[in-house]
Amino acid sequence: MLSYRHIYHAGNHADILKHLVASQICRHLTKKEAPFFYLDTHAGIGLYELDSDQAQLNQEYDTGISLLMERNDLPEPLEAFVEIVKELNPDGKLNVYPGSPMVVNHYLRQKDKMHLCELHPNDYPLLASLFPKKRVANVVKDDGFLAVKAMLPPPQKRGFVLMDPPYEVKNDYKTVVKALAEGYTRFSQGSYAIWYPVLNRRQADDLINAVAATKIRNTLLLELNIRGTETKRGMAGSGMIVVNPPWTLEKEAQEFLPFLRDALAEDQDAHFQLRWITPE
Numbered sequence: 001m002l003s004y005r006h007i008y009h010a011g012n013h014a015d016i017l018k019h020l021v022a023s024q025i026c027r028h029l030t031k032k033e034a035p036f037f038y039l040d041t042h043a044g045i046g047l048y049e050l051d052s053d054q055a056q057l058n059q060e061y062d063t064g065i066s067l068l069m070e071r072n073d074l075p076e077p078l079e080a081f082v083e084i085v086k087e088l089n090p091d092g093k094l095n096v097y098p099g100s101p102m103v104v105n106h107y108l109r110q111k112d113k114m115h116l117c118e119l120h121p122n123d124y125p126l127l128a129s130l131f132p133k134k135r136v137a138n139v140v141k142d143d144g145f146l147a148v149k150a151m152l153p154p155p156q157k158r159g160f161v162l163m164d165p166p167y168e169v170k171n172d173y174k175t176v177v178k179a180l181a182e183g184y185t186r187f188s189q190g191s192y193a194i195w196y197p198v199l200n201r202r203q204a205d206d207l208i209n210a211v212a213a214t215k216i217r218n219t220l221l222l223e224l225n226i227r228g229t230e231t232k233r234g235m236a237g238s239g240m241i242v243v244n245p246p247w248t249l250e251k252e253a254q255e256f257l258p259f260l261r262d263a264l265a266e267d268q269d270a271h272f273q274l275r276w277i278t279p280e
Helices: 011-028 053-058 078-086 099-106 125-131 145-150 172-186 201-213 249-264
Strands: 037-040 047-049 095-100 113-117 138-142 160-163 191-198 221-227 236-243 273-279
Touching: 011 099, 011 160, 011 191, 011 221, 011 236, 011 249, 037 099, 037 145, 053 221, 078 095, 078 249, 095 099, 095 125, 099 113, 099 172, 113 145, 125 138, 125 221, 145 160, 145 172, 145 273, 160 172, 172 191, 172 201, 191 201, 201 221, 201 236, 249 273
Parallel strands: 037 113, 037 160, 113 138, 160 191
Antiparallel strands: 047 095, 191 236, 221 236, 221 273
16 A cells, blocks of 8 residues: 555654664664664654654654653653754754664664665655665665565674554554564574554554464563553554563663653553563
8 A cells, every 4th residue: 555654653652662662672782792783674764854744744743752852851761762863953953853764873883784674665765865875774665574584584693673564554463473473483583673553452452462372482562552542543552562672671661661651641541561472
């Protein structure tokens, strides 16, 4: 279908959770000297101009990243992520918001490598222009799910795979789990993160249960809902399913998830969950 454009939602609560987790995984990877490989199955355009007509339509960043920019009481992982956003907006005004490729790029060293997939015909050239040097990132107009099979295991032997399809096609819910199982079979030591929307509780739980059915060990669930999940007002929240998370992530999330719940809540039913789908 390829109708989804992330620019309409850049900087919202779901982006914050997704990019905060990605930031923490990369921080962990860079603590070791050995290089790492990053695969982004649905990379988008990489950097979002918030004064664009699309971003201005809903201004979702106003109830997301904007609420965090001036806080001086952020938990340390969240403070580190917000600092990335601030560095991209040196004049102090929120003009742009980083997609996952730019968040990871913040941590990238010369020896590390990114493989960025984007299939949308309008978004791919924008992403490619943002990363023109193949030494830094290999940008391809390709189905990112297929790249999981094609690119793993990476020569670096260490890595992080982010899978965040738009779920505009219902089959994405099954395909993302299949891709996870395929990737894990090929590269079991890698870290994997699946982002998912909470449009309704049953659909989200079906995905979580499907991941549990793979029996992949060491799988952590982080979910943030800014309002009750039984209402019919669009996306109430989102989650990240992380295989082989940094050993510190659970403890860090015990602090940043309640903080985000309180900071971004739209009603009294805002809540989060943090639990192991399957322990190590």
